[in-house]
Amino acid sequence: MEKNNRKGTVLFSKYTRGEGIKKVLSISREDVLFELRESKLKGRGGAGFPTATKWTIVAAAKSDQKYIICNADEGEPGTFKDRVLLLEYPELVFDGMVIAGYTIGATKGIVYLRGEYEYMLKSLEDYLEQMRKDNLLGKNIIGKKGFEFDIEIRLGSGAYVCGEETALIESLEGNRGEARNRPPYPVNTGFMGKPTVVNNVETLASVPHIIAKGGTWFQKHGTDKSTGSKLFSVSGDCGKPGVYELPWGTKISELLKIVGAENTKAVQVGGASGTCIPKSQFERTLAYEDAATGGSIMIFNESRNMLHILKNFMEFFVEESCGQCTPCRIGNTKLLEGVEMIERGEFTFNYVNQLKELGRTMQVASKCGLGQSSPNSFISILENFKDEIFFQNGNGGTHGK
Amino acid sequence: MLVTEKNNMTEEIEELVRRYGRERSSLLPILQSIQRKHKHIPDFAQQEVARLLDIHPVEVFSVISFYSFLNTKPKGRFIVRLCQTISCDLQGKAAVSKAIERELGITFGETTKDNKFTLEYANCVGMCDQGPAMIINERVYFKLTPEKAVQILNELK
Ligand SMILES: Cc1cc2nc3c(=O)[nH]c(=O)nc-3n(C[C@H](O)[C@H](O)[C@H](O)COP(=O)(O)O)c2cc1C
Ligand code: SF4
Ligand code: FES
Numbered sequence: 001m002e003k004n005n006r007k008g009t010v011l012f013s014k015y016t017r018g019e020g021i022k023k024v025l026s027i028s029r030e031d032v033l034f035e036l037r038e039s040k041l042k043g044r045g046g047a048g049f050p051t052a053t054k055w056t057i058v059a060a061a062k063s064d065q066k067y068i069i070c071n072a073d074e075g076e077p078g079t080f081k082d083r084v085l086l087l088e089y090p091e092l093v094f095d096g097m098v099i100a101g102y103t104i105g106a107t108k109g110i111v112y113l114r115g116e117y118e119y120m121l122k123s124l125e126d127y128l129e130q131m132r133k134d135n136l137l138g139k140n141i142i143g144k145k146g147f148e149f150d151i152e153i154r155l156g157s158g159a160y161v162c163g164e165e166t167a168l169i170e171s172l173e174g175n176r177g178e179a180r181n182r183p184p185y186p187v188n189t190g191f192m193g194k195p196t197v198v199n200n201v202e203t204l205a206s207v208p209h210i211i212a213k214g215g216t217w218f219q220k221h222g223t224d225k226s227t228g229s230k231l232f233s234v235s236g237d238c239g240k241p242g243v244y245e246l247p248w249g250t251k252i253s254e255l256l257k258i259v260g261a262e263n264t265k266a267v268q269v270g271g272a273s274g275t276c277i278p279k280s281q282f283e284r285t286l287a288y289e290d291a292a293t294g295g296s297i298m299i300f301n302e303s304r305n306m307l308h309i310l311k312n313f314m315e316f317f318v319e320e321s322c323g324q325c326t327p328c329r330i331g332n333t334k335l336l337e338g339v340e341m342i343e344r345g346e347f348t349f350n351y352v353n354q355l356k357e358l359g360r361t362m363q364v365a366s367k368c369g370l371g372q373s374s375p376n377s378f379i380s381i382l383e384n385f386k387d388e389i390f391f392q393n394g395n396g397g398t399h400g401k
Numbered sequence: 402m403l404v405t406e407k408n409n410m411t412e413e414i415e416e417l418v419r420r421y422g423r424e425r426s427s428l429l430p431i432l433q434s435i436q437r438k439h440k441h442i443p444d445f446a447q448q449e450v451a452r453l454l455d456i457h458p459v460e461v462f463s464v465i466s467f468y469s470f471l472n473t474k475p476k477g478r479f480i481v482r483l484c485q486t487i488s489c490d491l492q493g494k495a496a497v498s499k500a501i502e503r504e505l506g507i508t509f510g511e512t513t514k515d516n517k518f519t520l521e522y523a524n525c526v527g528m529c530d531q532g533p534a535m536i537i538n539e540r541v542y543f544k545l546t547p548e549k550a551v552q553i554l555n556e557l558k
Contacts, residue, residue, distance in 0.1 A: 015552035048440075051498070056433060074527055075524070076484075076525070077486045077487060077488070077524065077525040077529070078487075078488055078525065078529050079525075080528060080529055083527045083528075114527070115470045115527045116536060116541075117527065118539045119539055119540055119541050121539075132480075141476065153431075154429070154430065155433055155471070157429065157432075157470040158468055158469035159438075159471035160466050160524060172426060172428065172429075173425060173426050174424070174425040174426045174427065174428030174429055174464070175425075175464065176463060177468070187481070193450065231532070235488040235530050235532070236488055237491070241529070241531075242530045272486075272487075298487060298488055300491075304491065309487055309544060312486065312490055314484075314485040316486060316524055316525075319524065322467075375441065
């Protein structure tokens with residue numbers, strides 16, 4: 001895979017390897033945290049937690065060891081922008097980790113790379129080796145006395161839930177990737193019980209730009225509540241699928257035009273755990289305060305069968321639920337069965353409503369984000385496309401014989 | 402397992418433990434290495450890993466059973482994982498899977514008699530913009546057509 005000539009205002013703007021590291025070593029930790037606060041950068045992994053807050057807590061913690069973890073588990077259906085960052089912009093991701101290490105006082109960074117991305121391992125390790133040779137990693141980094149930092153890459157083994165930060169830590173510690181109760185949060189009790197920052201690949205990749213160009217510069221992009229830009233992973237029915245850097249606040253309709261989508265019926269924003277947005281809402285904006293997303297945009301045109309799409313999502317959750325808690329383990333199975341009943345035309349509206357209620361219970365009663373968000377598609381697709389699913393083709397649904 | 406095989410396996414695991422360390426946190430990298438080489442983690446290997454890391458064999462089994470890329474029963478030399486998630490599905494995954502099944506004479510979930518191929522489905526492998534996609538062992542293949550997919554399998558030695 002070649003490094004494309006990508007264009008963008010923030011992440012894909014000009015940056016030279018090591019630039020952010022050089023700058024950061026000349027300023028104090030407080031100044032870094034100040035710039036980060038100024039930038040109003042929020043987590044790009046989905047939850048949107050302010051990055052400065054996370055870093056400040058860990059920077060202030062007293063501990064013999066701290067960790068910075070780069071979450072490269074990228075398992076949300078329809079997401080592939082971290083793949084592009086790692087393959088084409090490793091300097092941003094790794095420089096971001098070094099800057100994090102300096103700021104929070106960690107000597108070790110770990111990249112948790114999903115097993116599906118093992119094909120990148122060699123090139124990433126070669127890249128790290130070159131950084132070591134150039135003293136961008138290791139001891140006394142580019143002459144800064146006492147600053148030591150290195151990065152290790154660890155592989156996942158095919159479990160979506162391991163992208164959840166506490167499940168990820170369990171996995172790194174050699175356990176089943178089962179989510180923990182939060183609190184305590186990783187910033188207090190993380191990897192090996194030590195204060196740990198877990199950040200998404202794209203969050204870390206934003207940091208070197210903020211350090212090199214300033215928090216104020218970053219903040220000027222996007223909207224007031226969603227600063228900077230976002231990488232959107234666009235797939236499905238459109239002329240030009242791929243990764244796009246767009247400012248937060250871009251309208252769905254604008255994005256559809258940019259990617260050459262026609263006759264669009266629905267846009268799934270945020271992957272299988274996101275929501276399905278019908279045509280009537282295409283003027284909504286992509287932003288934390290409106291249609292929030294970790295970047296997955298899947299486009300469905302008029303020819304697509306929404307029930308088939310929903311079934312695919314529910315099969316995903318049934319397979320990927322870790323099974324630890326009942327609402328998620330049983331709930332997702334029930335929702336999938338419900339979809340199959342609709343498909344066969346063997347359902348009552350009463351039961352469908354009960355299932356939606358079950359979905360709402362799962363949203364509050366599940367232990368981690370997987371079970372909390374898996375009913376989103378179920379509820380939004382059945383509500384936004386009820387005409388198609390229940391009425392257009394008779395009560396047998398679109399598959400009705 | 403033959404005695405020599407057992408000895409080799411023990412040596413191999415000792416080497417892995419030296420490389421990754423005796424800590425519990427080394428468990429996954431050790432298991433992944435065994436899996437990569439043998440396409441499964443046999444009972445004897447599980448016992449040896451447990452012994453060398455000083456944990457209960459049940460713990461090792463429990464971890465293996467959690468991860469879809471680790472398995473205790475043998476699989477083919479080439480584990481084919483075709484993405485079944487929606488973007489690949491809409492780009493023609495069904496035709497690709499049918500062609501592969503026809504060509505190999507097995508269905509997804511099975512292994513060919515000569516132990517060369519195991520067919521499995523995977524969830525989104527991060528290639529949605531260039532689907533349908535599949536991963537074979539550690540390599541990714543994309544923009545598949547039924548013909549291209551079969552050709553890729555045929556070229557694997
Ligand atoms: C089921 C599940 C899967 C997740 N997968 C990922 C992932 O692949 N990558 C990621 O960065 N965050 C993922 N997250 C979010 C993480 O738990 C965490 O919020 C994030 O890594 C924090 O980084 P950020 O603040 O930079 O966004 C997932 C959450 C859940 C509940
Ligand atoms: S919500 Fe689902 S994935 Fe999360 S802990 Fe419960 S069973 Fe596991
Ligand atoms: S849907 Fe197949 S790679 Fe994402």
